[in-house]
Amino acid sequence: MIRPYSETGSKKEQVTTMFDNIAYRYDFLNSFLSVGIDRRWRKKALQPIRQEKVEITLDLACGTGDFSFTILKMLKPLQVIGVDLSEKMLEIAQSKTRKMKLQEKVHFIHCDCENLIFDSNKFDLVTVAFGVRNFENPDKGIAEMFRVLKPGGIVVVLEFSKPKGALRSKLFKFYFNRILPIIGRMVSKDISAYRYLPESVNVFPSGKEFQAMLETAGFVDLNMVQMTFGVATAYYGRKPR
Ligand SMILES: C[S@@+](CC[C@H](N)C(=O)[O-])C[C@H]1O[C@@H](n2cnc3c(N)ncnc32)[C@H](O)[C@@H]1O
Numbered sequence: 406m407i408r409p410y411s412e413t414g415s416k417k418e419q420v421t422t423m424f425d426n427i428a429y430r431y432d433f434l435n436s437f438l439s440v441g442i443d444r445r446w447r448k449k450a451l452q453p454i455r456q457e458k459v460e461i462t463l464d465l466a467c468g469t470g471d472f473s474f475t476i477l478k479m480l481k482p483l484q485v486i487g488v489d490l491s492e493k494m495l496e497i498a499q500s501k502t503r504k505m506k507l508q509e510k511v512h513f514i515h516c517d518c519e520n521l522i523f524d525s526n527k528f529d530l531v532t533v534a535f536g537v538r539n540f541e542n543p544d545k546g547i548a549e550m551f552r553v554l555k556p557g558g559i560v561v562v563l564e565f566s567k568p569k570g571a572l573r574s575k576l577f578k579f580y581f582n583r584i585l586p587i588i589g590r591m592v593s594k595d596i597s598a599y600r601y602l603p604e605s606v607n608v609f610p611s612g613k614e615f616q617a618m619l620e621t622a623g624f625v626d627l628n629m630v631q632m633t634f635g636v637a638t639a640y641y642g643r644k645p646r
């Protein structure tokens with residue numbers, strides 16, 4: 406298991422500390438390192454479910470809230486609840502909510518995605534963007550997504566993946582493994598965080614392998630959409646009715 410700081414100890418604690426440390430630079434680094442493409446990925450991930458009737462949504466590992474706000478804008482649910490373990494990331498999400506005057510629509514809560522505090526069969530849509538790879542036990546997190554979804558409810562997981570094609574793959578690896586950690590380290594001042602990012606992507610299942618994890622949890626109607634030559638992939642599934 407890849408952990409941000411030390412090879413031993415709780416991944417959950419280390420990941421939380423890491424996001425607390427980089428929270429104040431997270432949004433800037435996301436846009437800068439992806440040249441703004443991360444915003445397009447979040448929108449594109451929601452495009453295939455735009456026609457679905459969604460009233461209550463749970464956005465897991467919501468961080469500073471950008472996916473939660475995109476969901477609200479694109480799908481217009483009555484309510485979005487975002488949960489995360491990093492208090493500092495949540496503080497930024499809450500401050501954006503106040504600035505946009507969205508307090509009645511979006512709520513950010515401190516909660517572990519592997520032990521959700523919500524009742525079963527509650528949500529129409531459960532999402533997670535760039536979060537599942539960071540879970541200590543991704544299978545447990547996916548089982549929780551399944552539990553809290555209503556029968557017929559949808560799951561959307563957006564995550565980094567590995568691009569196909571020799572040249573693209575080489576270019577991506579060079580940028581992701583060599584350039585990105587240097588810029589990330591300089592801007593965030595956290596030596597490990599942007600080394601952990603490519604390492605965690607390299608070992609995390611993607612494509613059919615990740616889809617199989619959703620299938621094992623019980624999801625049906627599985628689908629996936631690759632983005633930017635497969636640098637990221639959106640995965641879709643439904644809880645059987
Ligand atoms: C890369 S950020 C993604 C934030 C946001 N979804 C986005 O699209 O920018 C990953 C987030 O996952 C959160 N996280 C990791 N493990 C978690 C867990 N078990 N429960 C709740 N949040 C978790 C981290 O605190 C961090 O804010």
